[in-house]
Amino acid sequence: MTIRDLYGASRSGPFVLAGPCVIESREITLRTATALAAVASRLALPLVFKSSFDKANRTAVTSFRGPGMEEGLAILAEVKDETGLPIVTDIHSPEQAARVAEVADVLQIPAFLCRQTDLLVAAAKTGCIVNIKKGQFLAPWDMKNAVDKVRASGNEHIWLTERGSTYGYNNLVVDMRAIPEMRKFDVPVIFDATHSVQLPGGLGAASGGQREYVPVLASAAVAAGADGIFLETHPDPDTALCDGPNSLPLDRVELLLRRLKAIWELADA
Template sequence: MIESLQMTREVQVGNFTIGGNKRFALIAGPCAIESEEMSIEVAKKIKEICDKLGINYIFKSSFDKANRSSIHSFRGVGMEEGLRILKKVKEEVGVPVITDVHEPWQCEKVAEIVDMLQIPAFLCRQTDLIIAAGKTGLPVNVKKGQFLAPWDMKNVVTKMQEIGNEKVLLCERGNIFGYNNFVVDMRGLLEMRKFGVPVVFDATHSVQIPGGLSSCSGGERKYVFPLMKAALSIGVDAIFAEVHPDPDTAPCDGPNMLYLDDLEKVLTTAVKLDDIAKGL
């Protein structure tokens, strides 16, 4: 028996909604905030592409990348400066913004600026963090832990619901398979859709090689687009992708980030696949 795609609830982000069998939204930007100038440049270019293709867009970049391989790894510009830059992007480019939070005390402060909070995969079982994020009333994108089965994310949804926040999205980013290796089980996208919440596919972290460069993570950029196409063919509500003007010089996650100049071609195909999968 062939089952139809599970419908997900719609979650309001800024002036649009994600889910409900609508065209996928794009969550994209550099891994970490490097500067105001670069953040605005990337956000403007991606918004221009998304407007052309009819894709709702959320700018993503992190003020702190706390889960680093080495103590010497680049982490970002810090919360105060990062939030200032995210606010500038939001006002000047006119797009919603999202960033990571790592500790409960950060949530309320960050929620004053952003439109959506993101919980890193390593922290998806941290109850106090989930509750603090949910209590802001904002949508929360929770990345599935590399160590969890997709059905285990039901507990995350329940935690959010228990505090009265139904605006949760679940993000697939692959499972650790042996040493320094991620594998994406596409069945997990369908399993998490059963909870009725929007499901996001993280196309760039799914090709990461954690610790693969000894003191930092490696990645296989060549697999980003094939995995993205597979996820869209199955059916997702949003695509997460880290994008950079020159990934090879990026201070973090360069090997798995997409080139900004390649994004329009990638998204043009993505829209066609999404339309077929959802019958749009």
């Protein structure tokens, strides 16, 4: 069975994307992946491991971006071999798509790049699932254009991810109506519970966040019909090199996923 059988447009059941925002080290990445694989096994929830080899849209030029593509892909390949988990990671330019597809099962299009036609087409042509994060600046129905670009390139394996909308300065708000709106495109819709509590640029040279609201918004999104949940998690978010303020502590992931699984089961009853 392939990842497309498990997570394709048929919506065979709820699933999770989780991992550290960025690859900080081999040790932290493997430690987190091993823990998440164990949680996914205990809960019988399909889980895709997420971490970025490069965060090209950090707030400041001095911000940590990751190890780069070659070293990062080597670590992600090791995660895949060691845990059996499929992999999702960001790409930022069309030239990265084919190389990253050699390791990743899902190519993620960052929210700020969701309208970049060449990037969407290159991702589509790899045959991987393409997870397009909705831009903070777009209405949910505007994402049909991004979906159409991937489909026109011969790829039907598409996910959309809701991650909040810009609301004034340094703040985001989530409109749960976006989830059923984007499901109208006949693609699975994922809710990004950790970036949705981000405070973009809220710390001046870095983004802040309100991780205490992650369980609240994740629960609401599942009840609203989200097919999957996206969580950034770290063994010690307060020392994380990227997105720590909005990341969920690794030791709290299982409790939240148990809660979300119960809601999914009630919603399907």
